[in-house]
Amino acid sequence: MQSREEAFMARVQSGEKVEVMDWMPDEYRNLLIKQIHMHGISEVMGAYPEREWVMKAPTIRRKLALNAKIQDEIGHGQMLLRLAEDLSQPYGRGREDLMDDVLDGRVKFHNVFHLEAPTWADAGVIGFLVDGGAIITQAMLLGSSYAPYGRMLKRIVAEESFHMQHGESVVLALAAGTPAQKAMLQGAIDRWWPAMMFFFGPREMGASSRRMLDYRIRTMTNEELRQKFINRYAPRIQALGVSIPDPALKQDPATGQWSYTDPDWDWFSYVVHHNAGPRSADRLGLRREAHDGLRWAREASLQAARHFAKEADHGISAGYAGL
Amino acid sequence: MEFPRDTPVYEVFAQREALSFPTHVGSVRASSPEMALQMAREAYFRREAAYDVWVVPESAITRAREYPEVLPVAPEEKTYRLPGGYDNAPLWKRFKAEAQTIEQVAEEMAAKKEGRS
Amino acid sequence: MMQPTTQQAAALKTLVIPMADDEWMIGHRGSEWLALAPDLEEDLAMSSISQDEMGHAELLYEVLHGLGEASADEAVYLRGPQGWRHAALTAAARGSWAEWVVRRYCYEVFDGIRRKALQRIPYAPLVAALQKMDREHAYHLTHFQSLVQTLAYGGPASRQYLEEAIREDWPKLPDLFEWGGRDEAWVSWDVAALAPSMMRAAFEQVVRQDFAAWQLTWPGNLPAADRAARHHDNSEFLAALLLEMREVRQVAPTSGW
Ligand SMILES: [Fe+2]
Ligand SMILES: [Fe+2]
Numbered sequence: 001m002q003s004r005e006e007a008f009m010a011r012v013q014s015g016e017k018v019e020v021m022d023w024m025p026d027e028y029r030n031l032l033i034k035q036i037h038m039h040g041i042s043e044v045m046g047a048y049p050e051r052e053w054v055m056k057a058p059t060i061r062r063k064l065a066l067n068a069k070i071q072d073e074i075g076h077g078q079m080l081l082r083l084a085e086d087l088s089q090p091y092g093r094g095r096e097d098l099m100d101d102v103l104d105g106r107v108k109f110h111n112v113f114h115l116e117a118p119t120w121a122d123a124g125v126i127g128f129l130v131d132g133g134a135i136i137t138q139a140m141l142l143g144s145s146y147a148p149y150g151r152m153l154k155r156i157v158a159e160e161s162f163h164m165q166h167g168e169s170v171v172l173a174l175a176a177g178t179p180a181q182k183a184m185l186q187g188a189i190d191r192w193w194p195a196m197m198f199f200f201g202p203r204e205m206g207a208s209s210r211r212m213l214d215y216r217i218r219t220m221t222n223e224e225l226r227q228k229f230i231n232r233y234a235p236r237i238q239a240l241g242v243s244i245p246d247p248a249l250k251q252d253p254a255t256g257q258w259s260y261t262d263p264d265w266d267w268f269s270y271v272v273h274h275n276a277g278p279r280s281a282d283r284l285g286l287r288r289e290a291h292d293g294l295r296w297a298r299e300a301s302l303q304a305a306r307h308f309a310k311e312a313d314h315g316i317s318a319g320y321a322g323l
Numbered sequence: 324m325e326f327p328r329d330t331p332v333y334e335v336f337a338q339r340e341a342l343s344f345p346t347h348v349g350s351v352r353a354s355s356p357e358m359a360l361q362m363a364r365e366a367y368f369r370r371e372a373a374y375d376v377w378v379v380p381e382s383a384i385t386r387a388r389e390y391p392e393v394l395p396v397a398p399e400e401k402t403y404r405l406p407g408g409y410d411n412a413p414l415w416k417r418f419k420a421e422a423q424t425i426e427q428v429a430e431e432m433a434a435k436k437e438g439r440s
Numbered sequence: 441m442m443q444p445t446t447q448q449a450a451a452l453k454t455l456v457i458p459m460a461d462d463e464w465m466i467g468h469r470g471s472e473w474l475a476l477a478p479d480l481e482e483d484l485a486m487s488s489i490s491q492d493e494m495g496h497a498e499l500l501y502e503v504l505h506g507l508g509e510a511s512a513d514e515a516v517y518l519r520g521p522q523g524w525r526h527a528a529l530t531a532a533a534r535g536s537w538a539e540w541v542v543r544r545y546c547y548e549v550f551d552g553i554r555r556k557a558l559q560r561i562p563y564a565p566l567v568a569a570l571q572k573m574d575r576e577h578a579y580h581l582t583h584f585q586s587l588v589q590t591l592a593y594g595g596p597a598s599r600q601y602l603e604e605a606i607r608e609d610w611p612k613l614p615d616l617f618e619w620g621g622r623d624e625a626w627v628s629w630d631v632a633a634l635a636p637s638m639m640r641a642a643f644e645q646v647v648r649q650d651f652a653a654w655q656l657t658w659p660g661n662l663p664a665a666d667r668a669a670r671h672h673d674n675s676e677f678l679a680a681l682l683l684e685m686r687e688v689r690q691v692a693p694t695s696g697w
Contacts, residue, residue: 070487162404165409
């Protein structure tokens with residue numbers, strides 16, 4: 001007879017969707033939590049490198065757009081953490097715990113957000129390439145077997161459309177600009193290209209990523225995603241008159257497959273696992289400032305909520321906070 | 324305490340399919356949330372199926388229309404945060420590259436999934 | 441008023457530049473709170489508010505542009521420090537969360553009063569710009585009132601932070617009510633509400649009421665404004681702020697970005 005686990009696997013493989021209240025194997029739940037928690041935290045941590053350029057954005061329009069773009073990323077973090085919180089309910093863990101995990105090194109975030117972003121062009125190239133890569137991954141996840149994830153990703157992908165246009169617009173302006181602007185762009189591409197090759201993960205996927213494929217949490221391999229990315233972005237970067245720092249980058253005309261130089265897998269994965277990148281400590285420091293440093297403000301909201309609940313019991317109008 | 328003459332109101336939300344969001348379809352009176360689901364089934368779904376149905380006590384709902392200042396307004400001035408606020412195509416053309424849209428990416432990924440690529 | 445006379449245009453500029461600069465600075469400073477608010481939901485709310493403010497500034501700079509001043513982008517990125525007329529409070533460095541909440545609450549109360557007064561000047565482009573801001577302003581005010589109230593009832597530590605922040609910002613408020621230009625600029629419009637003393641009184645009335653509702657002690661009457669209110673000619677602080685804000689732009693000031 002088929003076990004409950006086997007029946008579940010058969011269901012998701014036939015394209016059926018799963019909801020948070022449905023029964024699911026612990027393995028499935030844990031893989032989802034791992035994936036969505038990391039995804040959500042990466043959105044939040046992704047705010048920091050771009051944030052470094054908010055106060056210095058070169059025009060009013062760019063400043064507004066960059067603010068809005070970073071705000072969207074925090075919004076994506078919020079939506080995704082809500083999903084991870086719902087999944088974590090059986091473990092009695094909520095927002096505070098999931099956010100504490102970042103500061104305590106219990107959840108990883110994307111390699112790219114550990115790196116330096118020393119010029120305005122980096123802010124543009126993050127929008128262009130990192131968002132470009134994230135869009136490819138997220139478009140793949142739209143077909144996830146976990147329906148709440150698929151639904152949220154629909155919203156997220158819709159917002160990414162603006163990120164894509166914004167990132168391209170910044171990069172195009174630099175490419176069409178003065179020699180100093182072009183040099184700035186070239187420098188940023190040189191920095192971000194190897195990081196983007198790591199972004200999609202190793203050529204051979206690890207055990208848990210393969211399990212996610214089995215469960216249809218994701219639907220494509222790392223290498224498939226990377227190929228899609230190179231195929232979209234390499235020709236565009238070259239068209240801008242910017243060189244890609246990889247002499248081995250070449251497309252096989254018969255198969256369409258791109259060959260590329262391997263990024264330094266060991267270094268990048270050390271960075272991600274130990275928060276040991278050049279800017280990891282600074283950016284975690286800012287997250288700590290908000291999360292630990294302002295814990296008192298969140299506790300104040302809880303206290304105030306209790307105060308107004310008591311007043312409401314006694315028939316006293318709660319005023320503004322009565323909202 | 325005076326005994327109410329009517330059973331409580333539950334607002335009914337329906338989700339048409341797995342990847343759609345719940346939408347309000349109407350309300351029913353019932354003695355419990357479970358009964359409300361039973362009533363909603365025949366009140367609103369006599370001609371169609373649903374992927375899921377939610378019932379929410381009317382008393383649990385706070386509406387923005389009662390607080391006009393928090394009601395979201397369309398950001399007509401904020402084209403900087405809309406994809407349509409950018410026109411990259413002419414510049415891409417100048418660099419002899421193709422402009423791209425997110426819809427194209429999504430399409431390409433969906434095609435792969437269905438084995439069309 | 442169809443076409444303002446030279447004199448009227450000058451008077452309008454004296455009144456609109458301070459508002460435009462206040463809105464810009466408070467939005468610019470507000471964007472520094474990105475990803476640093478106490479929780480993700482508040483981060484989203486705060487960011488929208490800062491974007492709104494910078495958008496309002498842009499609208500007002502465009503009104504000024506119509507009166508012969510530089511374009512919005514030039515006003516922000518190329519104008520010398522002697523041309524800025526913001527109140528020091530709006531540009532002050534990022535401090536504590538409680539200070540920011542108090543600063544923003546006070547600013548919203550004041551801004552509502554100033555906007556209502558300015559709306560009575562019969563210059564259509566200005567009235568139209570101010571009207572566009574009204575809806576967002578109502579939300580801002582409600583939000584900051586809710587935040588102050590939350591801190592007021594957030595327990596002893598929270599209340600203490602709030603009271604410290606009020607004491608910290610109180611002496612910095614009087615500059616807000618000044619126009620930083622010749623009195624004729626507002627006297628000539630025959631709108632009593634434009635008088636600094638009137639704006640102060642209106643501000644005190646609202647804040648007194650709110651503080652009483654939240655059981656906060658009234659910190660005493662506002663001190664008199666500095667004679668050099670809204671003038672920053674030799675301010676090292678403003679010079680540093682502008683330098684940072686223009687760091688990228690100055691690489692190629694007239695190029696596309
Ligand atoms: Fe995102
Ligand atoms: Fe994005």
